Amino acid sequence: MRGAVYREPKQPLTIEEFHTPRPKVNEILIKTKACGVCHSDLHVMKGEIPFSSPCVNGHEITGEVVEHGPLTDDKIIQRFPIGSRVVGAFIMPCGTRSYCAKGHDDLCEDFFAYNRAKGTLYDGETRLFLRHDDSPVYMYSMGGMAEYCVTPAHGLAPLPESLPYTYGAMAHAAEIRPGDSIAVIGIGGVGSRCLQIARTFGASDLIAVDVQDDKLEKAKTLGATSWLEPRLSLKEPIAIKKFNC
Ligand SMILES: [Zn+2]
Structure with a gap:
């Protein structure tokens, strides 16, 4: 797949070829249909927010469910079946640790400790690797400025049929x-x-x-x-x- 890669501040993004990312347990592979450009993305691209690089920005996504990670919970699969339409969130809560359990998923420890601090998902690894040399590329949220992205299921909501993917x-x-x-x-x-x-x-x-x-x-x-x-x-x-x- 192709994705837009940030490497250093104030330089144009580069379109690069990736292996199709693979979801892990309780994660979902999404075919990206649309991705907004948020000022948070611009802060990263201008070097105003320190973030791991190279990385793929983009967190305002809509898309279609393509694959569930192995051993994903049946309830997640029922809520987001293959082919269903989803919208993603800026914060991708883990859904299990203390803040998430109390309903404060905007404070999710894993999201800030892994995604914001390291550019990874919650096993400490990215899901994005360049095709030509397998080198890792970090993820700002799910890395939505790419043809596919992997998102923890708790960071998704169903997108009703009455709403198109954009506007x-x-x-x-x-x-x-x-x-x-x-x-x-x-x-x-x-x-x-x-x-x-x-x-x-x-x-x-x-x-x-x-x-x-x-x-x-x-x-x-x-x-x-x-x-x-x-x-x-x-x-x-x-x-x-x-x-x-
Ligand atoms: Zn959490």
Whole structure:
């Protein structure tokens, strides 16, 4: 398979050939259908976050289940059968250790000790090896900027048939129609895209809400027609009137 490899800061990623990764117990091999570019990925690529290299970035994936690791739990196989559609998470909780057992899977010890600190999964090994010399390549989360990726099953959720692999939430969950009024709360990477997509779908009132002035300034360039700084000031009185807020 091919994957986009990061080797050193501020250099272009290189497209390289890999062996198809092999999942281990309670892991799933996914054929990647889409992968977002998160600012966390950019932090790694710019050298702003120290991370093992070479590595494959990408953690906002959707894809199709291709294979279960040997001895994977039957419940996992039933939840994610071969051919089913899945969406992956930034944090891939182990599901078993103390924080995960208490429901605080955002603090999963294994995720931070192995994936964030070493670029591996939870046996201390990567699943990515270059085809030409078998050398290891590390994984930022599941390493989603590749044609296939291996993910611990606890880091996945089923993707409903009603949602396509890309842009699903805006088109099919929010059901934005021409002339709609929408508010986007939080104008970061995801919120910026939501504004642009909503404008493309024909929404006429686009209200950006954020606590940072620079993000609101950026929102104007992305099509926001009104904006709110909820803590300090209300810069566009039309928004108040219309929404009585
Ligand atoms: Zn855990």
